[in-house]
Amino acid sequence: MAHPTLPSFLATRSLGTDEIGAKPTEALLRIYGWMQLSRTADNRILELFRQGLIKGTVTGGQGNEAVCVPLALLADKSVDVISFTHRDLGGHLVWSGHPCDHLNQYFANAGSPTKAREGNIHHGDPANRSLPMISHLGAMVSNVAGATDSQRRLGCPAVGLAFFGDGGSSTGDIHETLNLASLLSLPVLFVIQNNRYAYSTPLAEQFSPDTELWRRAAGYGIEGFALNATGDVLETARAFGEAIARVRATSRPMLIEAHTLRLRGHAAYDTCDYLAPGENDGFLSRDPLPKARARLVTLLGAARVDAADAEIAGFLEACVKTSLGVPRPEAAGMEKDVFAPDAAPLPWRAEPSKPDSLNLAQALNLGLRKILTERPESLVLGQDIGTYGGAFKVTDGLLREFGRPRVMNTPLAESACTGYAIGLALNGHRPIEEFQFADFATEATTQITLNAATMHFRSGAACPLVLRLPCGGGLTFGSFHSQELEAFFLSMPGLKGIYPSTPQDAFNALLAAYEDPNPVLIFEHKGLYRRGKAPVVWDPAYRSVWQPRHVHAGDHTTLVTYGEMTLVAEEAAKYFEGEYDVKFDVWDLRALAPLRLDEIRASLARTGRLIVLHEGRRTHGFGAELVARLTEENFGALKAPPLRIAAMDLPVPFAPELERAYRPTLESVIDRVAAWLG
Numbered sequence: 001m002a003h004p005t006l007p008s009f010l011a012t013r014s015l016g017t018d019e020i021g022a023k024p025t026e027a028l029l030r031i032y033g034w035m036q037l038s039r040t041a042d043n044r045i046l047e048l049f050r051q052g053l054i055k056g057t058v059t060g061g062q063g064n065e066a067v068c069v070p071l072a073l074l075a076d077k078s079v080d081v082i083s084f085t086h087r088d089l090g091g092h093l094v095w096s097g098h099p100c101d102h103l104n105q106y107f108a109n110a111g112s113p114t115k116a117r118e119g120n121i122h123h124g125d126p127a128n129r130s131l132p133m134i135s136h137l138g139a140m141v142s143n144v145a146g147a148t149d150s151q152r153r154l155g156c157p158a159v160g161l162a163f164f165g166d167g168g169s170s171t172g173d174i175h176e177t178l179n180l181a182s183l184l185s186l187p188v189l190f191v192i193q194n195n196r197y198a199y200s201t202p203l204a205e206q207f208s209p210d211t212e213l214w215r216r217a218a219g220y221g222i223e224g225f226a227l228n229a230t231g232d233v234l235e236t237a238r239a240f241g242e243a244i245a246r247v248r249a250t251s252r253p254m255l256i257e258a259h260t261l262r263l264r265g266h267a268a269y270d271t272c273d274y275l276a277p278g279e280n281d282g283f284l285s286r287d288p289l290p291k292a293r294a295r296l297v298t299l300l301g302a303a304r305v306d307a308a309d310a311e312i313a314g315f316l317e318a319c320v321k322t323s324l325g326v327p328r329p330e331a332a333g334m335e336k337d338v339f340a341p342d343a344a345p346l347p348w349r350a351e352p353s354k355p356d357s358l359n360l361a362q363a364l365n366l367g368l369r370k371i372l373t374e375r376p377e378s379l380v381l382g383q384d385i386g387t388y389g390g391a392f393k394v395t396d397g398l399l400r401e402f403g404r405p406r407v408m409n410t411p412l413a414e415s416a417c418t419g420y421a422i423g424l425a426l427n428g429h430r431p432i433e434e435f436q437f438a439d440f441a442t443e444a445t446t447q448i449t450l451n452a453a454t455m456h457f458r459s460g461a462a463c464p465l466v467l468r469l470p471c472g473g474g475l476t477f478g479s480f481h482s483q484e485l486e487a488f489f490l491s492m493p494g495l496k497g498i499y500p501s502t503p504q505d506a507f508n509a510l511l512a513a514y515e516d517p518n519p520v521l522i523f524e525h526k527g528l529y530r531r532g533k534a535p536v537v538w539d540p541a542y543r544s545v546w547q548p549r550h551v552h553a554g555d556h557t558t559l560v561t562y563g564e565m566t567l568v569a570e571e572a573a574k575y576f577e578g579e580y581d582v583k584f585d586v587w588d589l590r591a592l593a594p595l596r597l598d599e600i601r602a603s604l605a606r607t608g609r610l611i612v613l614h615e616g617r618r619t620h621g622f623g624a625e626l627v628a629r630l631t632e633e634n635f636g637a638l639k640a641p642p643l644r645i646a647a648m649d650l651p652v653p654f655a656p657e658l659e660r661a662y663r664p665t666l667e668s669v670i671d672r673v674a675a676w677l678g
């Protein structure tokens with residue numbers, strides 16, 4: 001069904017600061033019109049929720065329209081970047097799409113911008129730089145920082161608009177991002193929508209008395225101010241317009257604390273019992289919408305404003321009717337959409353053409369240098385990766401060769417830096433992020449597993465990221481510098497993972513991961529970085545790292561492993577061939593997600609015996625999945641129970657003796673296999 005035509009006074013979705021002064025009546029009618037449409041829609045959505053036609057819950061933006069509507073009107077929507085919150089339906093309506101598209105999102109129907117995979121206001125429009133929302137408060141502001149920086153790197157004088165509430169302002173992501181934006185001098189306008197409550201928690205239980213959030217700007221070396229967004233909306237818009245212009249001109253971030261309102265409690269189910277008697281009446285008396293209306297009546301007359309309201313109400317009803325007619329969503333295609341589809345190989349130069357003898361760290365360095373040389377959209381970021389060359393010297397020399405901002409040291413802010421990388425990726429850049437140790441990637445768990453990983457499924461946008469994770473133990477680094485996190489991360493849908501065990505595979509893995517349109521984790525065992533050298537060369541079959549590598553041929557037992565344990569498995573296979581005359585068919589998985597097990601299944605069908613070996617812990621370890629997948633089809637052909645060799649279910653212990661007992665070693669693998677062979 002065709003979408004209803006917008007009322008003529010809503011035909012324009014932009015507003016110049018100059019128009020506010022020169023044509024205040026027109027400006028006010030436009031702002032009021034969008035605010036009124038937003039209010040009418042929010043109220044109607046609440047009714048539809050109560051009728052059971054909208055599921056989940058709804059968090060209304062009633063009272064907050066004077067923040068999100070003027071800002072969305074004033075932004076340059078051809079270049080700027082924005083992330084809306086759950087109070088910003090008005091902003092969504094202005095920014096892009098037809099109101100029916102946004103209603104479809106609430107109805108979670110087949111026309112929903114998230115294909116009904118997300119509910120209520122958890123959507124965006126990535127093609128128009130409205131970044132798709134996730135629930136986790138604070139997490140999206142770093143995405144705005146990244147996408148805005150991406151725009152600037154591409155030569156667009158963009159501004160980012162990052163919204164968050166008083167509640168969200170307590171999250172670490174907000175602090176990390178404000179600091180990062182100031183450090184990198186990113187043109188981002190941070191807007192705190194202070195409505196005095198986080199769910200039921202009042203300001204007094206969120207902050208020490210007399211806290212004024214905007215004053216925090218000074219601590220980041222940026223400008224900040226407070227603004228009353230419940231008064232004259234033209235004044236509010238003028239102040240916002242000047243702030244946007246200043247951020248655009250100076251390319252410095254700014255923090256605004258907008259005092260705003262939440263007129264309908266936290267969400268549809270909120271009974272607001274925690275409010276003091278009369279408190280809600282106070283909110284209602286400060287509502288900016290009736291004030292804007294009253295002023296418009298004085299300028300245009302009551303009849304004209306009544307007519308505008310009636311037109312908006314009629315238009316919205318027509319939209320509701322249209323959206324109610326859209327079919328329910330189909331479950332087909334969900335699994336396919338977890339990942340962005342494979343892209344054609346990039347036109348890599350066939351270099352280096354002569355093999356060089358390199359260790360794994362040097363092979364990665366060569367790969368990074370190749371990518372930075374040949375791919376202008378690439379950049380490398382991480383802690384100490386600049387002059388120092390990274391904790392393991394993998395990025396040695398890159399800063400000298402490619403300079404900032406393509407090789408960037410980052411502050412200790414894994415979450416914001418990963419969110420920043422996501423923003424860059426959403427806008428066409430391809431960041432490669434080094435975590436100093438894989439262990440510290442837990443600081444970015446939300447960004448990796450819930451934001452980047454789910455991006456394509458819920459928004460259709462590709463998020464091409466390479467996350468490099470120096471992992472593994474055996475080096476006496478203890479619990480916080482030795483983790484194997486592949487099972488932890490890869491249990492979340494939407495992430496790919498490669499764990500190379502040779503220098504050539506590491507080089508190939510970087511290229512294959514880089515050109516993949518999805519977030520790819522590369523697990524780099526620290527113990528392999530300098531474990532001997534091998535020839536590394538341009539390999540036209542570099543994408544074969546997505547398949548397992550056949551390491552050692554045998555007919556007795558199929559042995560599946562990856563990472564450093566590949567080397568252990570090779571040694572063990574030689575030992576058993578020599579001492580027991582038993583030949584193992586050894587496979588190095590290389591890609592842990594997606595798993596390609598066809599050749600290994602065929603091997604198991606031949607041998608009927610399975611050993612799975614990995615360094616990570618046994619319980620919920622990667623081997624559990626491998627054994628399950630490999631045996632559920634070949635169960636009848638098994639000649640012996642599968643053997644699973646893994647680390648003990650312990651935090652990684654420190655002392656060498658303890659760590660040797662904790663994780664598989666050649667000796668312990670031989671003992672376990674010998675006992676299993678009987």
Ligand SMILES: Cc1ncc(C[n+]2csc(CCOP(=O)(O)OP(=O)(O)O)c2C)c(N)n1
Pocket residue numbers: 087135136137138164165166167168169171193195197198199262266
């Ligand atoms: C990190 C995180 N913790 C908890 C929640 C659950 N939650 C959703 S909204 C909300 C209150 C948010 O308050 P505020 O940031 O002030 O925004 P407001 O709802 O007042 O607009 C909470 C606690 C969440 N979404 N994210």
Ligand SMILES: [Mg+2]
Pocket residue numbers: 165166167193194195196197198199
């Ligand atoms: Mg709040």
